[in-house]
Amino acid sequence: MKLDLTIFLSAFIGAQAVLGTPIRSRTPYSIKETHNVPRKWKNLGRAAGNHKLHLQIGLKQEKFDELDLHLYEVSDPNHSRYGNHLSFEDVNELVKPAEETLDLVHEWLLTNGVRELAYSPAKDWINIYIDVESAEKLLDTEYSVFQHEDGSALVRTSHWSLPAHLHEHIDTVQPTTSFMRSAPQKADYIQFDQPWTPPGYKPPTNETIAKVCRLFTVTIECFRTLYGTIDYQQKVPGINKIAFNNYIGQRPIRPDVFSFLQKYRPEAAPNAYTFQSIEIDDGPAAQDTPLTVEQAAGDDISKEANLDAQTILGMTYPQPVYSYSTGGSPPFIADINTPENTNEPYLTWVNYVMGQKDVPQVISSSYGDDEQTVPKSYADRVCKQFAQLGARGISLLVSSGDGGLGGEDSSGCLTNDGKNTTTFIPSFPPSCPYVTAVGATQEFEPEVAAFRAPGLGPDNKTHGFYASGSGFSNYFDRPSYQDGVVPAYISALGGLYEGLYNKNGRSYPDIAAQGLYFAFWWNGTESSISGTSASCPLTSSIISLVNDDLISRGKPPLGFLNPWLYSKGYKGFTDILSGNTSSCGTGGFPVTKGWDPITGFGTPNFPELLKLARH
Ligand SMILES: *[C@@H]1O[C@H](CO)[C@@H](O)[C@H](O)[C@H]1NC(C)=O
Ligand SMILES: *[C@@H]1O[C@H](CO)[C@@H](O)[C@H](O)[C@H]1NC(C)=O
Ligand SMILES: *[C@@H]1O[C@H](CO)[C@@H](O)[C@H](O)[C@H]1NC(C)=O
Ligand SMILES: *[C@@H]1O[C@H](CO)[C@@H](O)[C@H](O)[C@H]1NC(C)=O
Ligand SMILES: *[C@@H]1O[C@H](CO)[C@@H](O)[C@H](O)[C@H]1NC(C)=O
Ligand SMILES: *[C@@H]1O[C@H](CO)[C@@H](O)[C@H](O)[C@H]1NC(C)=O
Secondary structure, three states, X not given: OOOOOOOOXXXXXXXXXXXXOOOOOOOOEEEEXXXXXXXXXXXXXXXXXXXXXXXXXXXOOOOHHHHHHHHHHHHOOOOOOOOOOOOHHHHHHHHOOOHHHHHHHHHHHHHOOOOOOEEOOOOOEEEEEEEHHHHHHHOOOOOEEEEEOOOOEEXXXXXXEEEHHHOOOEEEEEOOOXXXXXXXXXXXXXXXXXXXXXXXXXXXXXXXXXXXXXXXXXXXXXXXXXXXXXXXXXXXXXXXXXXXXXXXXXXXXXXXXXXXXXXXXXXXXXXXXXXXXXXXXXXXOOEOOOOOHHHHHHOXXXXXXXXXXXXXXXXXXXOOEEEEEEOOOXXXXXXXXXXXXXXXHHHHHHHHHHOOOOOOOEEEEOEEEEHHHOOHHHHHHHHHHHHHHHHOOOEEEEEOOOEOOOOOOHHHOEOOOOOOOEOOOOEEOOOOOOOEEEEEEEOOXXXXXXXXXXXXXXXXXXXXXXXXXXXXXXXXXXXXXXXXXXXXHHHHHOOOOOOOOOOOEEEEOOEEEEOOOEEEEEOOEEEEEEOHHHHHHHHHHHHHHHHHHHHHOOOOOOOOOHHHHXXXXXXXXXXXXXXXXXXXXXXXXXXXXXXXXXXXXXXXXXXXXXXXXXX
């Protein structure tokens, strides 16, 4: 296992730190957390005792509430501290655990024979590497191998315990009960020979748009024209940076990225071989060679990563682009009893990035899963890590999901509490109030919410259901920045879908952009791909260009977008007024004038965004 030295600063420190501490009375174990195994997973039996786990122990952060206050002050354009982002050191000071917490947890680990451990820079996370047998003793639990319908497997448990006196000091321990798989939010892949126009399609009447925008496929030139970035000259590339995330074995294939850029943004093509690939916890590097026939047959290790790389490099040239690849959760495994690496990649990534002093100002992440696949404590803690990024002035954008309200028909829209009650299924991380969630649109005049019923695609093959992800969190309350729009939207619904969603929850998405039939390159061939996975890197790119302008004027970057977006920035988005979001066996929430939980405030208008951001 490759350790990153800036995170794992001080292995062995624990043993020393504990010596001076008096041994406290031990308390009996009691269950700290129970989480039902989500639907689609089945228990294949006990995990092997010698299977290795990288256990991440989240200690209670002493002053998170204070961090939250700072975050909102520095992100609110009406506050005198707007833009005064916190430093790496400031954030660490606010999230470090109390001395007592550290002492008690050290003592517990030491008495259980754990002698090697490593901390995050703020010491709010402890990392240990142990086998399943030892973890079972430490957490008084039993780990099993669980297999998803799609064949992938994880080593997890449905409950775990702690000595009673530690319950208030530890927020979460993972991997235990989280079944989150960070699936890419890409809906579709279509190979084609010819650009295609569906029967009855009316091209835009605006000639500028009609010249560059086709329904199938949509190109970088179309996005740059439609959203108005095409004439923008970047001023501080290199000071301004952008990154994207890869999980579950995803890796960009440089020759595909090169071919795409050569056709759609030729000046950017050389960067296909130079953008930086950062590997975390044995994540795979961006690949310099074409996919092998074997890799291509495995199908899914590079489509999402290629999409992110192609969109961002195409939109933000000449800006430096960073690709984070985090290891963990291989999609398929040979032997069910010995999964290779079943760590919790989301947490691994966020802890890695929190350990870096220099982080790109915008990060695009197109992965998520049903909120109910993660225990609340885990979602809470990961969401708080995102708040820390925001406090440091980093904008994290995530895709809103491709299943509308939770899936095509009602059979997928059921609770995970054992009762199988019909409900809408929100998605995490878009449900976290500290991220900016991006939905998808299609067509041009006007743009409408992205939706495609299952059926024949332009390649004459059958394709699945796709609707831009939409919803209300069951875990996170509505943040105050949404108070101005969400209650009004709900009240206008007049009771529609009452009981199927949490009226008091954080609602998403916040904004949207094109997300159907992107021009795309994969396996040496031109093709097309769709999803909020596409709209997220596109929107992230545009936000990054706004940052370029701000930074060149000596102003801070936008940072955590939402307080600005909901009070001021929304004026720089084109409202989406129609579209179909049928899902969970319903017609979906209506797309309306103003904010709505399908396309948020709408799609970016770059020249307007520049004006709004400058003042
Ligand atoms: C922010 O300040 C402006 C001008 O001072 C004011 O018009 C606006 O209502 C304020 N917005 C909020 C959300 O407080
Ligand atoms: C056509 O679209 C372009 C690009 O968005 C815009 O600048 C122009 O104003 C539009 N023209 C008309 C007549 O609406
Ligand atoms: C990938 O490309 C190779 C070489 O052109 C081809 O033989 C193979 O069939 C392709 N695989 C897929 C899954 O498209
Ligand atoms: C709920 O659904 C699961 C999985 O489909 C099934 O095993 C279980 O029996 C159902 N429970 C109830 C109460 O219907
Ligand atoms: C799809 O099938 C229809 C009817 O068979 C045919 O007219 C059309 O050319 C086909 N399109 C493609 C892209 O193969
Ligand atoms: C949404 O679109 C599908 C297929 O195009 C159609 O069957 C359905 O009636 C539409 N629903 C609404 C509410 O418009």
